[in-house]
Amino acid sequence: MSGPDREFQEAAWLDSDESRTAIRVVVNGKQVRARVPDRLLLSDFLRDHLGLTALKVACGEGACGACTVVIDGEPARCCTLLAVQTEGAHILTLEGINAAQGLNRVQQLFQQNHAVQCGYCTPGWLMTVYCMMHRSISPDSDEVAAYLSGHLCRCTGYRNIWTAVRQALGNAAEEPASGEK
């Protein structure tokens, strides 16, 4: 991923005379330079070009939160951002907080509480929980609801997600998420 400028000349774009822009971003701690089509969505840049496929695009308009990544410390929807808008940014995806193997602490809590059914929305929730933990949001605070309102889940009915998130926040002080880079 790091190294010399990488121009996206995949066959997919060869025939077009797309306007391109050079960007430099840090993704999961690694420098990335690329010349990307101006209209390339950040979600497609991360998924298709960098192979970071944990994030999911479910609504394409910033309504559901499944594509949430962390940009400069803030949870952000990458389906409604262009790659070029992230020039100079630090981007963290689920791959960047996964443990080397197995599940990190928050992921274990999601498993133990059966807070995952189909799992399509799950990577997005984990990124928001990561931000909440870094901000030391109290599990009893009204802010929890505000954060969780940014995500839709069609399977679980949310109840077990609430439990997992509160437990994660309650334990945040003594046990930060493992596998962080």
Place this chain on the structure above:
Amino acid sequence: MTEKTPMLVQPARIRRYVGQAVLRAEDECLLRGTGGFLVDIPAPDAAEICVVRSREPHAIVRKICTDRALANPGVIAILTANDLDLVDEVLPCVDMIPGTLDVRHRVIARDRVRYVGQPVALVVAANRYLAEDAAALVEIEYESLPPVTDHMAAMNPGAPLLYPELGTNIVYQVTQVDGNPAFAAREGDLVIRKRFEFHRQTAVPLETRGVTAKLIDNGERLHVESCTQLPQMLRTVLARTLGMGLDRIRVTAPRLGGGFGCKEMVYPEEILVPAVARKLQRPVRWLEDRGEHFASATHAREETVDTEAVVAGDGTFGGLRLSGWANIGAAFGFVGNTPITAMGAMVRGPYRIPNLDARMFSVVTNKTPLNVLRGAGGPQAALVMERLLDEAARKLGIDRAEIRRRNLLHPNELPLDRGRTGFANAYHIIYDEADYPRCLEAGLGLADYANCERDRKEAAARGKLRGMGISMYVEITAVGPYETARITLQPDGTILLFSSIMPVGQGSETTQRQLVAEELGIAMEQVAIRQGDTDEVPDAVGTFASRGASVGGAVGRMAARELVSNILNCFAAELACDAAALRWEGGGVIGPEPTEEFIPLAEIPARLALLRGEQEPQKIEARYRLEVPKPSYAYATHIAVVEIDPETGRLEIPRYTVAHDCGKVVNPLLVEGQIVGGVVQGIGAVLRERLVYGSQGDLQTGAMMDYVLPAASDVPADFRLWHMETPTSFNPFGMRGVGEGGSIGAHAAVANAVADALRDYDVAVDGSGPFTPAWIMEAVNRPLRAGLGQDRAPHP
């Protein structure tokens, strides 16, 4: 909610899995973001397809001009109906009965479009951006026809006809009668007549649909990968429409990001994309975006039902007469007639009501085709029945719990033949063993029903309108007609189960591994599972109708039993003894007397190889086909409490109670997950979600911003759940289905609770709403009912 104590499996020690809250092994990949959904499967050589869809609800297609689009960068091809070499363009509908008019869905529009979103052409380009650019330049010349979107209007003389050659928009009729359908009211009986309206919704799985297709085996075969609950059915339809032999088609379905019924369908795109791959001789992929999904994935629920109930003075229902009309959109879905059929067939739920006359119809309109959604007609049936019970209780001055007690079937009346029906895969309804009264009392106790009036007064003092709503239902689950499974003891001594049940989020991998491990007496870690590949399981039925664990799990377990028999026969042959001299115990074979040597499963292939003098251990296989002549029936009591703020219209659910019986519980953690998830979907259905069409047939809710799903804040604050376990004799392992019940019960419970909260206001809760804040504000600003309102909340 009941306390749950999840356990991690200790391989060597725990051999009993059924009934245990085993954590899901599949969570690891999902939580790490490596779940392997269709969109995650690399397709580096695939060209991307954008489907050009009708923007007209009803029109003649005069001309399609693709010249400008073809000249656009990156375009590989643009195809319309005549370019696809299809030998048949008809998609299947499995719930047509004699007399049904044939409005089966077509793969692609030829000369006429009938709904916004119908596929008309396909643009193939180097990537999705370029495909969409070109799609915008495809020019379609339409001659507009008048649309009809309302199903009641579509039945009027002179209404626009979608299929003029049929002469009518009424395309399906099914009658369900029981007892004396000519029943009449006697003197003193109460007669309630009501019309119920159910609004149009859609499933909205977080994962949209998608299809990839490519030629494999030197171009001899076609490999189609699709987000479907029915891979085997898709293969059959591909063979017919493409004119290819079954053995030349492999369908795989990856893990699904939710289905809920909307992927229980064979869709136009699932035929079109493979047809393009064959035509162009190159890999292609189509990934549906959310806007397409709202317009082209099947819709659900919309129907109108007229009811007439005859009720004796003591509250017992003597008879029920229904006429129902489903708005099925422009063509049949795979099981598009099932919701209205199930509504008529199952409306009486757990109640005795000896006489029934239900006449149900499907009506075509210029909307997206209708299909099943979690519950498939059950939510409508329960809502009608439960509203009628509350209405009768109110008019007769009988307590709402008491009127249910007086009508419930008792265990000594079961099993009960409730008559024949046109319902697909359940042609004869025979209720199995159950204890409905116990289920009601359990729910009432858990919900603290006895104090609901006290709580209502307490809420009124806080300025809130509080209501409590009861609902009960009986649901057809675990339907047939059959299911298959294959299982192998691998040469390395592990078990591999090939299942036809798709993982859609319900935890089918874990449930099925639990059942197989239990049967074999081995550790779950020794059991692997593969799903959704027609090369591995060519003949199967699929994942729907709450049959994953109850039927799919049962057939997997039966296959494991068959495998034991095969293993014993192998040993008997090598040891030259009778198989009866061997037995299976503790996860292995116990050899013949006098030594009775124990050979654990893991060592069996090597031991057999040794006995046979073979170099390499061989696998041992077993197949099983489970016939399912009778579905089993799940039931539950749901009790919702709502509190309404009359100043803002905000509605909260402080308590929600479920007492349910799905027979033998395989994994209580997952059962609970299904129920809670289903309840919140049901809450969303009656409080939030609604598909809106303009009068001219334009779909106005084409995005998640428009279609409001239940969110984290919509969860009931206090969720109380109680499992009853009455094994059913209709299933080899006593299981009933559980995937859909949460949604079924919640529609009626919440509607009844809303009606109860607003009982002093002159407002009718005759259908599914949705009871949005705007609806509530309109209701509370109406005059009060005459003579009521003593305990109403203070109102501005």
